[in-house]
Amino acid sequence: MHKITEKIFGWSYPIFKNLDFDETLSSYLSLFVNVLLLSILSYTIFLASRYFLVRFMIALARKTKTKFDDLLVSNKTAKYTAHLIPLLFIYKSVPIILQDFVYWETIFGKLVGIYIVILSLWIIKTIFNALKDYLKQNPSFSDKPIDSYIQVIMIVLWVFGFVVIVSKVFDISTGKMLGTFGAISAIIILIFRDTILGFVASVQVSLNDMVRIGDWITFDKFGADGDVIEINLATVKVRNFDNTTTTIPTYSMISDSFRNWRGMINSSGRRIKRHILIKANTIRFLNKSELEELKKIQLVSSYIENRQMEIDKFNDTHQIDKSILINGRNMTNFGLFRKYITQYLYQYPGLNKEMIVLCRQLQPTPHGIPLEIYAFSSDKRFENYEYIMADIMDHIFASIQYFSLEIYEMPSGKSDFII
Structure with a gap:
């Protein structure tokens, strides 16, 4: 890969030198040509990647019986992956293009690296969204708080991504960053208090089978009287019988008293x-x-x-x-x-x-x-x-x-x- 990029972007500088331009001007002209060439190649790679990946994913979805790949298509996983391929090409090409501009090479390289981390997390998010939609279509998981578990996983991944980004920006090792996070864990717990409480509540609600999606519940404290339509990390959404929506903190489901009418619905009268x-x-x-x-x-x-x-x-x-x-x-x-x-x-x-x-x-x-x-x-x-x-x-x-x-x-x- 390195030799190929050198051949692609290393030809312009000798040409300008042979034309009797001074070294500084030759460097800037070569930089301009290489940036223009990089833009054209990157956009071409993106178009080609998007075309083949999207077509391949659609063809695969049509041939297979499972609906998971169909959901990957609807969540645009292939489209976002297509952005990643030209970014990797840019990331490998930057050190060659900007080899005479060390300061800008460092800054631009870090920016591209940060974008790659964010885009990778976004691709993972689309995969988890497809997984969530797939599990919700399965009767065994349709009434489980899948949203809560996926949100917790994504929070952990975003925190890890933040650590990687900070370590790249400030040239700090990832191990030191994780150690720093351990030292300020009390502050982190305080910031994510509701999230942590929501996660614990979601697990308890699921394990104890206290409420499911589709249950009719009455929660007088929050004025809720209707069907549960969503259970996620922070909130439980209830569509009331007057078609209004009430949002209840998830941890209130275990700290306060509410009425679940599932037993009546499942009974004979x-x-x-x-x-x-x-x-x-x-x-x-x-x-x-x-x-x-x-x-x-x-x-x-x-x-x-x-x-x-x-x-x-x-x-x-x-x-x-x-x-x-x-x-x-x-x-x-x-x-x-x-x-x-x-x-x-x-x-x-x-x-x-x-x-x-x-x-x-x-x-x-x-x-x-x-x-x-x-x-x-x-x-x-x-x-x-x-x-x-x-x-x-x-x-x-x-x-x-x-x-x-x-x-x-x-x-x-x-x-x-x-x-």
């Missing part, structure tokens, strides 16, 4: 848990005439008959005085309503009957007796889930009057009479 407040003074025992009227409600008709036979048998056996309803065993409108809602839930088509289906009474409050619905919707999609839950609650609100019960409502302060 989505939980419905709502309650209404029943006025306590509307709860009472039911007499026989009222029970006869309630038998017209098909969902509890057979239950009332069977339950009444059991209660009458008990009261007769123990000779209970039924002139007052409180004596012995009785049915209440509240208990019968709970039974009715339970039967209604079991026959409702939108619920998963293999999971818990429950209508229960909660601890009394100053505002009334809570009656809670606890069941699981078969359809977990948001809009269908909300429809199923509203449909059930609508029926409860409409049916409660048939059992002579009332729902508690805060007094509005306005008169109920219109004058």
